Amino acid sequence: MDRVELLAPAGSLESLKWAILYGADAVYVGGPSFGLRANALNFSLEELEEGIQFAHQKNKKVYVTVNIVMHEKETKELETYLKALEQVKADAIIVSDPAIIAFAKKHTSLELHVSTQQSTLNYLGASFLKKIGASRIVLAREATKEDISDIMKHVPIEIETFIHGAMCASFSGRCVLSNYFTERDSNRGGCSQICRWDFDLLEDGEKIEGKKPFTFCTKDLSMIEKIPEMIELGISSFKIEGRMRSIYYIATVVSAYRKVIDAYYEKRLTKELIQQEKKVLDRVANRESTVQFFDGYYGKDCQYYNGRFELSNQDFLGIVLEYDEKKNLAKIEQRNYFKVGDLVEFFGPNDFVNILKIEHIYDEEGKPLEIVNHPRQIVWIETDITLHKNDFMRKKEIDKIMNS
Ligand code: SF4
Known part of the structure; x- marks a missing residue:
């Protein structure tokens, strides 16, 4: 097959x-x-x-x-x-x-x-x-x-x-809302996603007070x-x-x-x-x-109407650049803030997830650090889990829920 x-x-x-x-x-x-x-x-x-x-x-x-x-x-x-x-x-x-x-x-x-x-x-x-x-x-x-x-x-x-x-709220880009509102052409890759904007509801040209803004996202x-x-x-x-x-x-x-x-x-x-x-x-x-449309009915649950909830994702903490097996140290390029004491997960292309509580972090000169808060900062984390180049480091799910 x-x-x-x-x-x-x-x-x-x-x-x-x-x-x-x-x-x-x-x-x-x-x-x-x-x-x-x-x-x-x-x-x-x-x-x-x-x-x-x-x-x-x-x-x-x-x-x-x-x-x-x-x-x-x-x-x-x-x-x-x-x-x-x-x-x-x-x-x-x-x-x-x-x-x-x-x-x-x-x-x-x-x-x-x-x-x-x-x-x-x-x-x-x-x-x-x-x-x-x-x-x-x-x-x-x-x-x-x-x-x-x-x-x-x-x-x-x-x-x-x-x-x-x-x-797309239209048939994949067959829409000129973006052209009208922002002079950006959806059919030339410029869609400014107008359908996700919030619109006031009007009656006889007057804004209806007390109504939530409308979106057709x-x-x-x-x-x-x-x-x-x-x-x-x-x-x-x-x-x-x-x-x-x-x-x-x-x-x-x-x-x-x-x-x-x-x-x-x-x-x-x-x-x-x-x-x-x-x-x-x-x-x-x-x-x-x-x-969406797969089961043959496209109901109101497939669409937002009155506002929506969008999260900005801070799950991604870093990328493993190398792992030193002799010293039990992983070299990490930072992508989001993390610190000593955090529970984190590593995952890679080889179908595994490893969990680690961060105990020690060092900068490139070997000085101990408590937090890693500079974009793309290079640090070393102590761990005896064998990690690999290109593994990703993300928040541990439970830790994420407790901190949110
Ligand atoms: S504005 Fe919305 S509906 Fe129109 S092309 Fe862009 S994503 Fe599709």
Whole structure:
């Protein structure tokens, strides 16, 4: 049985490497042109080449977004750009505009994945996209399991679906609120997420006093509990949203889904494991999440209306840079405040979680420290737990709850 692909976002070369290290089978990135996410750290061609070589050495893939809605003047640059992507050996491009699909099909041998921006929800659309050259379709986030199943029954093509991350209150960017309010174009990666703003409620042009502000922000998507059902549908690729997310977020989310997917194929998946990984995902979330459209009903519980609760996450404490086994010392790069006496957890790509109460911290000169409160400060922590380069250090869950 072909295993489903776990596809992670990467906004930089650094996050591409972390995503692969923590278990992604493939990564999608924005190149220097023609992609959405104008504000994400898009890759230069040199970085793309380096990232693709890194991925290929590990037998992983890199897909490059070429999914803007293209204006006439941009068509002139397209051929040169697509040839450059061919040259750096991109495994596929993610496209939306039929003009780019037709052009890439005619002038390149690049594999074509049709972006979620096309909002494909039915098999007639999927069949059309296959005919014009798509090898994979990223379905709209609004697809129900019946939609997915019908499309797969009628059209033999790879199907990719979102499993985790933010939603759009419109159909994936088919919205001009951002253009009107802030002159930033959602379809060119500039969405300023107006749907998350708070709006006053008016009646006959007058603000209704005493009413909470209104928002039409959606809750996030989280499909961790539906992974077995989704694998059984025969979906080819599970996509995680969030090219602007931190390396800690990417590593945590990828590693949680990796564990559940692997356990499914190895016939050791339990409800307890799913709940355990759900808790891990909740720790990096700053909004509530639901399965959104998958079960076929999109109810009021999938949406915020009157204000919402957003957490800023301080869970991520540091990264292990090296471990000295002889001296029992771990070299840590700080990412959030911690101190002597804190209970912390270390986790890495090798499926372990180690818990430690911090007893001794030293600076780079070996002087004892009580607290570590400078961004990216380098310190040594005493521990006889064998740690590894690239392990993450986070707050211990109980400690986090007691201190919140
Ligand atoms: S403003 Fe909201 S609904 Fe509109 S494109 Fe942005 S995220 Fe989607």
